[in-house]
Amino acid sequence: MSTRTINNVQNFSWKRFMLQWEWMLIALIIIIFIVNSSISPYFLNFTSISDATMTFLDKAFIVFPMVMIMIMREIDISVGSTVALASVVMATTFNAGLPMELAIVVCLLVGALCGFFNGFLLVKYRELSAVIVTLSTMILYRGIAYMILEDQSSGGFPSWFSYFGWGYIGPIPFILLLFVILAIGFALLLHKTVFGRQVYAIGSNTTASRFSGVKVDRIKLIVFTLAGVMAAITAIFLTARMGSTRPNVANMYELDVIAMVALGGISTAGGKGKMLGAILAVFVIGYLQYGLGLINIPAQMLLIVIGVLLIASVTVTNLRVKGKFKTSSKSDSKEKVS
Amino acid sequence: MSDYVLELKAITKEFPGVKALDNVHFNLKAGEIHALMGENGAGKSTFIKVITGVHLPNKGDVYLNGEKVVFHNPKEATKVGIAAIYQHVTNYPDLSVTENIFMGHEKIKKSTRKIQWKEMHADAKALLESLGSDLNPKTEMGSLSVAKQQIVEIAKALSANAKIIIMDEPTAALTHRESEELYKITERLRDEGVAIIFISHRFEDMYRLADRVTVLRDSQYIGTWDVDGISNDKLVVAMVGREIKQLFPEKQVLIDEELLRVEKLGQAGMFKDISFTLHKGEILGITGLVGAGRSELCQALFGIEPYDEGAVYFEGEKVTIKTPADAVNLGIGYLPEDRQTQSLILQWSISQNITLSSLDKISHKGWLNNQEERKMSKTLAEQVGVKTNSIFNLASSLSGGNQQKVAVAKLLTKDLKVLIFDEPTKGVDIGARSSIYQIMIDLASEGYGIIMISSEMPEVIGLSDRIAVMCEGRITRFLDKDQATQEAILEAAMSKQTSKSQVV
Amino acid sequence: MMESNLIRYVSKFRELGLLGFIIILAIVIQFLNPAFLTLGNLSDMLKNTAILCILALGMMLVLVTRGIDLSIGATLALSGMITALTVSAYPGLSPFLAILLGIIVGSACGVILGLLVSKVGILPIIASLGLMNAFRGMTFWVGGGDWVSAYQMPDSFKGIATSNILGINTLVFIAIIIFLFFYYFVNNTITGRQIYALGSNPDSAKISGINANKVYMLVYTLMGGLSGLAGVLWVSKFASSQGDTASGYELTVIAACILGGVSINGGVGKVIGVLLGAFLLGVLDNGLPLINVSPFWQMGIEGVIILVAVLFNTEIKKKVEKNNRLRRVI
DSSP states (O other), X not given: OOOOOOBOOOOOOHHHHHTOHHHHHHHHHHHHHHHHHHHOTTSSSHHHHHHHHHHHHGGGGGHHHHHHHHHTTOOOOOHHHHHHHHHHHHHXXXXXXXXXXXXXXXXXXXXHHHHHHHHHHHXXXXXXXXXXXXXXXXXXXXXXXXXXXXXXXXXXOOGGGGHHHHOEETTEEHHHHHHHHHHHHHHHHHHHBHHHHHHHHXXXXXXXXXXXXXXXXXXHHHHHHHHHHHHHHHHHHHHHHHSEEOTTTTTTHHHHHHHHHHHTTOOTTSSOOOHHHHHHXXXXXXXXXXXXXXXXXXXXXHHHHHHHHHHHHHHHHHHHHHHHTSXXXXXXXXXXXX | OOSOSEEEEEEEEEETTEEXXXXXXXXXXXTXXXXXXXXXXXXXXXXXXXXXXXXXXXXXXXXXXTEEEOOSSHHHHHHTTEEEEOSSOOSOTTSXXXXXXXXXXXXXXXXXXXXXXXXXXXXXXXXXXHTTOOOOTTSBGGGXXXXXXXXXXXXXXXXXXXXXXXXXXXXXXXXXXXXXXXXXXXXXXXXTTOEEEEEOSOHHHHHHHOSEEEEEETTEEEEEEEGXXXXXXXXXXXXXXXXXXXXXXOXXXXXXXXXXXXXXXXXXXXXXXXXXXXXXXXXXXXXXXXXXXXXXXXXXXXXSSOOXXXXXXXXXXXXXXXXXXXXXXXXXXXXXXXXXXXXOXXXXXXXXXXXXXXXXXXXXXXXXXXXXXXHHHHHHHHHHTOOOSXXXXXXXXXXXXXXXXXXXXXXXXXXXXXXXXXXXXXXXXXXXXXXXXXXXXXXXXXXXXXXXXXXXXXXXXXXXXXXXXXXXXXEEEEEEGGGOOHHHHHHHHHOOOXXXXXXX | OHHHHHHHHHHHTHHHHHHHHHHHHHHHHHHHOTTTTSHHHHHHHHHHHHHHHHHHHHHHHXXXXXXXXXXXXXXXXXXHHHHHHHHHHOTTSOHHHHHHHHHXXXXXXXXXXXXXXXXXXXXXXXXXXXHHHHHHHHHHHHTTTOOBOGGGSOHHHHHHHHOEETTEEHHHHHHHHHHHHHHHHHHXXXXXXXXXXXXXXXXXXXXXXOOHHHHHHHHHHHHXXXXXXXXXXXXXXXXXXOTTTTTTHHHHHHHHHHHTTOOTTSSOOOHHHHHHHHHHHHHHHHHHHHTTOOHHHHHHHHHHHHHHHHHHHHHHHHHHHHHHHHTSOO
C-alpha cells in the first residue's frame, strides 16, 4: 500500500500551551489574592487562608464527578438533595444506635445508591434527558430526607466526628489534604486512563463510541454512582462542620457546583474541558467569596459576581471554539441549543 | 419568453477548501421531468441548494422564465414557485400534516391574523385527495411512514403553487410499490404543466420517468441527453468517468473455511428469515434498496439492535451477540454507514480516533501509554494510506475519503476476523474510492471475511464474490460473481414475496 | 391488538388521563376529608395555583424551543423586590402601575437571557444559571439585604391579591386571562406555531424562513415578563419581599410542565396539559395536609408522582413505537 510516512511526533507549541483556559483562571486567582491582601493585611496569612479554604471546600468534592458528567454531555441536578439525604440518614441511623463509624458507611452507601439510581434510569431510558431524570430525583431525594427528619435537626455526634470539619494534619486542614489527593486521583483518572478517554469519547459522540465498543452504559453508571459517593463525602464534611443536620442542608448546591464546573471551562455541549480548570474554578469562587467577606460585602453580592463571571467565561470559550472549528460548521454549537 | 422555465448558466460554488460546483449548466422546460444524475458527492445536493436559495453561487447566473434572478434565501425561491423535497425528510415531526403542508404560507384571516384551521384542514384534505391519498390531515407527521411523508411534502409544494418541483432521491427509502405510486403522482404533475427535477442514482427511476437527463461528476457538468438518445453503458461512463472494470482491482479468489453462518435470523419489523454463510477471504455483497433491511441486519450482527430470532454461528460455534462489545470480542468489526456521526469523533485527532476501539492495546492496567498510541496509529494510518502529514491533525480536517480510511484503520487495531462494511464509499470521491477497494481486497486476501453492504451497483458487482439481494426484509436471491448483472440485481431487489405473512 | 389500541389511545389523550388522575385524587381526598371540595378551600387552592400556572405557561414555550430557563425564580424575586421598594417609597402608586413596573423589570431580565441565548449562542441552561445568580444577587443588593414587609406596603398594593374582579379573585382572574391569551396565541397565530416548528425541527425552520433568533428572543422575553408579573403577585399575596423569595421555584415550574406533558426535547407541549400539570401540584399541595399527610411528606410524594409520570410517559412512547414497527409487514 502507500509508502507515505506520517509524522507522529508532536512539537511543543507555546501558542497552544498559553491558549489554555486554565491560565485565565490562574490569573484570576492571582488578581484575587493581590486585591484581597491589599484590602486586608490579615489575608496573606497561612491560618486565615487555610481557614478560608476549609469553609468552601465541602461542596467542591462534587465538582470532580460533575466534570465527568458534563463532559459526557449529561448533567446531575440531584446532588444537593443527595447530600441532604445522605446526611440525614447518617444522623438518624447514628441516633438510632448505630456506631458512628457504621453510620458514615451508611452515608456513603446512601450516596452511592442515589447516584446509581440516577445512572440506572438514564441507561434504561436512553431517550430521557438527564435534566428530567435528575430533576425528578432531586425532588424525590430531598422529599425522603424530609420524611425522615421532618422539621427536626439531628446531631449529637461523638466529638471525634468534628475532626472531619475542623481537623488538621500538621499545618494542613484535613479536608484540604483529602481534596488535593482526590483532585490528583480524579485528574489522573480523567486524563491518563482508558476510562477517562472513554468519558471524553462518549461526550464527543455517543453513537460512535458505542459503535467502537465503548461500554457507554457501564461508564455512565459508574460516573453517576461516583457523583453520589462524592455527594456523601460532602455530606460528611458538611455535617461534621455544622455539628448537626436538617433536611434543608445543601440547598442549591447542584447549581453552585455546575457553575464552578462551567467556569472551569467544561462545556455543557460535551467532550471538552479539563479537571484542572474546574479545580481552579473552585478556588476562584472560594477566595472571591472570602475576599468579599473581608471587605464586608454581603455574601449574596458574590452571586452577581459568580453569575457575571460564569456568563463571561462561557462567552469567551464560545468565541474560542467558533474560531477553532470554522470548517466543521455542521456540528456547531448552535445545533445543540437544547 | 424563453423556452425554459429555469436556466442555470456556468454556476460555480466554492466552500472553504472545496469546489462543490464547477461551471455547471442546466435548463428545464415546463411540463418536463428532468433527471439529474451523478454519484454521491458529485455535487447534486449543492446544485439543488443553489436553485432553492439555500446557497448563493460564487459565479454564474440563474434565469427564471428568461429573467435573471438571485435568491438570497429559501423563502424568495419559494415565493416564485420553486419547491424542493429533500432526501432526508425535513419536516416537523411533532406538528400535524396540515401544518406541515402550510408551513410558511398559512391561511389567516386578514382582519385578526387568526389562523384559519378549518379552511386549512379542508384544503389539505383536498390536496391529499388530488394526490390519491386518504390521509387524515390532523395526523401527527412523525407517526407517518416515509412514503406518506413524501406525499405530504409534495402536497406542501403544490399548496405553495410550485411550478418547479425538485425531488431529491425521493425513492431512496421507498418500497417498490410506494415508488410506483410516487411515479404516478409525478407523471400527473408533469401533465399538469409542472416542471420537475428528479434526482436519483437509480437507473430505474430515470428510465421510467425522465424525458431528459443531466449528469454531474466530481462537481462538474458532464452533459445533457434525451433519455431515449443515450445507452446505459454510455450513461454509466458519464457518471463514473471510466469503465467500471478499471475501478476495481483484480481479486484473487481464495475462498477458505467457513467463518460465519447465520440461520433464520429475524428482527421484528425489520428483517426475517435471513440465512447465509461467510468464508475466509470472501467478500459477500449485500444489496437492495434503502429500507430493505440491510443496515438493520448488519447492526444486529454487530449487536447494536439485537435480533429476536434465529442463530449465529461463529467458526462453527453457536454464539449470542447482544452488544457491540460482544461482537468485537468474537472478532466481528463494523464500519458504520455514516462515518461522521457513527464512526469518527471529528474534533479528535486522527491518532485518538484510530485507537478508540482498542484502548486496551495501548494501555497497561487501565493507564494509557502515549508512546504506544503514537506508534500504533502511525503504523495503521500509513497502512491504509491516510493523506495527512501528522497523526495529530484533527479528523475534521480530512476529506471524506481519508476520513473513511481512518475509520477502516480503527477496525484494523483489533484482532478481527469478520469485517462488515456498511456503504464504504458513500460520499467518497472517485480517487479515494479505488484505494478503499484496494484495501478491502488486500484485507480479504489476508484472510478476513468481509460483508459489504452497498447500494452502488458497480461496486457490488465489481468487488463481491457472492451477492445477496434483499427486498423488504428478506434475502430474495443469491448471485455468484459470474451471474451478477445490474438487471439481475434490480429484478431481485424489486421482487416481492409471493407468499407474504403478517409478522404481527 | 387490544393492548396496542389502548396504548395509542392513552398516548393520544394524555390530558384526559391527567385529568382523570386529578379527579380520582380529588375524590380520594374528598372521601377522607369532606372539607376539600368546599367553595372556600377550592378558591384557596385556585389562588395558590394561579402563580404557578402563569409561570408554567411561559416555561412551556421556552421548553418547546428546546430551551430552559432556570433564572425565573430570581427574576420573580428581583421584580417583586423592586416593585415592593417602589410602592413602599410611593404609597400612592396605583396597583396597575405597580404590576406594569414588575412586568417591565421582568421583561428586561428576559431580554438579557434571550440575547445571551440567541446572539451569543450560550446554552440556555448555562446562561440562565449565570443570570439566576446575578439576578438573585441583585435582589439582595437593591433590597440592601433587608425584607420589605407587610407594614411598609400600602393596602392598595396588598389588595391586588385579595381583591376580586367580576367576582373572581384577581390572581385567578389574571391567570385565566393569560391562559386564554396563550391558548389563542399558541394555536391560532403564525408566531405561535413558529415556536413549535422551531422546536420540532430547527434546521427545517431555517429553510422555511423562520427567524430563530426572533423566536428565542420572544419566548425568553415573554417568560421574563410573566416572571415579573408573578413577582408582583407573589409579593402582594405574601405581603413580604425578601432576597430569597421563590428560591428554587423554577424547578417546581419545570416539574409542572413535565407533568403536563411538555417535552424537554422540544416541539411538544399543550396549554391545557400545562394547566393540568400545575393543577395536579396544586391539588397535592392543598389536599395532602387536609388528609393529615404530614407536610413533610409532600415533597417526597410529589417526587414519586413526577418520576412515575415521566417513566410512564416514556414506556408508553416506547410501546407506541414498537407497535408501529410490528405493524410493518415483511
